[in-house]
Amino acid sequence: MSRRLQPDSTERINRQKPLRFTFNGKNYRGYEGDTLASALLANDVHLLGRSFKYHRPRGIVAAGAEEPNSMVQLARGAETEPNIRATQISLFEGLEAASVNVWPNVEYDISAVNGLFAKIFTAGFYNKTFMWPKSFWMKLYEPVIRRAAGWGKAPTTSDPDIYDHMHVHADVMIVGAGPSGLSAALQAGRAGARVILVDEQAELGGSLLGLKREIDGKASGDWIEAAAKELQGIPEVTVLTRSTAFGYYDQNYLCVLEQKTDHLPLAERKGRVRQRVWHVRAKNVILATGAHERPLVFADNDRPGVMLAGAVQTYVNRYGVLPGKRMVLFTNNDGAYEAALDMQAAGAQIAAIIDCREDASGPLVQTATDAGIKILQGHAITGVKGTKRAKAVEVRRIQKGAKVFTSAAQEIDCDLVAMSGGWSPVVHLFSQSQGKLEYIEEKACFVPGSPVQKQIFAGSINASFGLQACLKEGAKAGAEAAKDAGFEGEGSASFKVQEPAEGSIEPFWIVPGGRPIGEGPAKHFVDFQNDSTAADIELATREGFESVEHIKRYTLTGFGTDQGKTSNINALAILSGILDKPIPKVGTTTFRPPYTPVSYGALAGRNLKDWSDPIRLTSIHDWHVEAGAEFENVGQWKRPWYYPKAGEDMQASLNRECRAVRQSVGVLDASTLGKIDIRGKDAAEFLNRIYTNAWSKLGVGRVRYGLMCHEDGMVFDDGTTARLAEDRFLMTTTSGNAAIVLDWLEEYLQTEWPELEVYCTSVTEQWTTVSIAGPKSRELLKKIAPDMDLSNDAFPFMSFQEGDVAGLQARVFRISFTGELSYEINVPWTSGKALWEAVMEAGAEFDITPYGTESMHVLRAEKGFIIVGQETDGTTTPQDLGMDWIVSKKKPDFIGKRSYTREDTAREDRKQLVGLLTENPAEILPEGAQLVFDKEAAVPMPMVGHVTSSYYSATLGRSIALALVKGGHGKQGGTVYAPLKNRTLTAEIVDPVFYDKEGEKLNG
Amino acid sequence: MLNIECPWCGERHETEFHYGGEAHIARPESPEALSDEEWADFLFMRKNSKGLFFERWCHSNGCRRWFNVARNTVTHEIVAVYKMGEKPPSLVKGGKS
């Protein structure tokens, strides 16, 4: 059953290298140079899968990226990859592939019964059928659709392969290495420009690989090889094969996916980069992307064995495969006649050429007539016999413009139908680059309009389909692009080409059926991949859709991995016929990236796991690890979360840590707090404008807490700032906000107040901060800082001193986030661990206890101290937080001030910060729980706020919570309810300060 | 993905910058003197131009400087780049095409 032809000089397969592979569990053979599709056709396998909605048998239609049908599941070692086009899979030894979208197998598919219920699968089927109730989606519809629609199995384990990214600049980027692209690359490369030439295929040559041509007296294959060799010898030229330009963005920024190992046997891929994404920024881009052939739209045009004429020609000439023994060609143009001639020359019988034109008479038509081929002009195929493989076609005489046929049918036996509806330039990348398309009537296709970036179009993308024209346009484009980048070379090139005359085309968008479109049962497929038919488009217009973008979404035409490569223009033209509007007036849909699918692995590249984001560690990190700390992420920082001892769960650990701080002394690595050094003669004035409170009178050596708001009056950061000198402050910010605050300061200094002389420098990583807290902290500090006077008078709360601590030059700040006597000792980052160890050693006698961020949160919540981002969410004012005390009434202006009197911010019933005590002290409210005043209220219940922080407090022996509650400041003693999934918790509204309301603990 | 010319560093990839919205919206000298409507206008209302648009960018992963950009919001063409405090260049509406 082999359909492999005798060796021929045009073929590009290596008969010395036979390869074994399996498809759906059966063993087959092919050759190096084959695609999976060509190798299957060589084994007379046409049936590859089932269609998306109707589960109709489907076969190979095309020979490249435009293939809509033949998607397979590919085994990849332990991995599997769904939905790869058989036409784009290079065959390798041991390849294993299977059909997708079939169950139990491709020959007997149970869901094919969908075909019998075809009526309900019409346009908008998903929109109409599965609408209500919503819950049915999750439980019923979606799983059913997913299982039935299939389309391959997603891998279940993480992708084991390696991917990387490359960033490059080019003078000239050329997309497509067909005759136009090659000719452009030669010209630009010879001129000395830095050129990147990319092509999706395994070798250079593009469509020329499938044709028998002569260039400058050489066979086209030899010409391609010579060109490839010359390009390889030019150092500034980079040639990437198996590389698809999938995205074209602003300012000539293109992304290319290079498949580096997908064509190799699995064993040879190990340890190598599988795919590489190239990011190219080019001075000039030459789009030499060629054209895709269009199907003709007739009843049952989706049967296996119905293929594009150019693809048939490619399989014959390039792969040495005869896709059928008896072929019918159906065409609306001269060019496709060559497919019949090539097939005939290869030994196939040409049953007939069905030409829908009345007066086709070009040179190719003449040659076909001379070759004795029966030509039926003014005829069309109106049906295909055979379901898993075309067996015969039904042919009728048709009247131009008729909506239905009236003549009798004749049946012509065949096992292959080649069709050609003309060619559509591959304008996807141009469209992605924001370009608008223009319609060319005489060639019945869209071409790029004016360039929108620095781009040139060459060859078939311009509807210049002849080889001579492609080579010429390519050379001209290459020279122009090089010249624009400053490289003068040969202006033009001439080529002696032997090729048949292009001939003419007459648009023929849809073959009439026995009844008007949309009325009969016949299926004229427009988009094979999405199973949408001409009737669907007709139905969509009948239901009121007219915009091409709406129809695309309603019928799914042009969706999916295919992005309408073969279907878009046919759909558009049929729509134009129905609406009776000229094609250009109907407009085109926008092609979006990616041109062909790109895996997530490739997009992620090396940015995975530990490499997905920088990890920031403090100088004490190793100590925390050794102490067995659990860590949490705070921005990019890893911070100790809690330090469980053997046998302790999290809560036990927190209880111990919190008690230590309240009763003796605890120690916290606070190095991650943002620190910004602010200098300049106007520094105090600057802080006056940035913070809500006053800073001018803060004495040197003193520290003040401040809130920052945005202009809308909402809190966005807080922290303490110390006055180091008359013109110098050290600001601290929350750990996660450090960079944002610095940007904020810079923005105001540079854009609003450039007259202020202030300089901001991030010093977060210059200083390690070790915070000791608890009644014993003064005694501890005394041991390691014997020269410092630590008395309350000499070193009061909210002040700092510089001096010697544990033999290190240190700044010690007496501030407190726990409510206890507390010191934050800052030493240069590199000495951080030495300080920590000294503190631990000196603290041993007090049973010093390291505590993490979770205990810090509990301790500060006991004191009612807010955490920005937890008690605030960008809609919270200082007044909402009960922090009016920190908002200056005297300062004429500061950021946020004007907004406090806006109607909305001045409202009485805003959500305000309160404390909550649950009725049952053992119950801990979930953070984020919604609160209501009336637990009996009808659903949807009126929400009055939510829990912002909630913990078990070992100090108080019960749970505590902070919450934002509507009008909460006036509701002390009131009750709120938290309706949870299976129960409702009751809580009393209380003051947010739960512990040491008088602040007596601050002095130890 | 834009290529933006920082007035201090030269042409750099968009990922080095962050966007700062419409340019030439000065913070009012005396916010207290403004009506609620006027203040809200400053706070919330921005142009949504189709075509030429003056906007601010900050070279946040580079020199950290803020500057102004005149960009065509349809074609994304950057028509001009100029420093903070400088007047916008007079440009044909929509930029050169």
Ligand SMILES: [Zn+2]
């Ligand atoms: Zn810069």
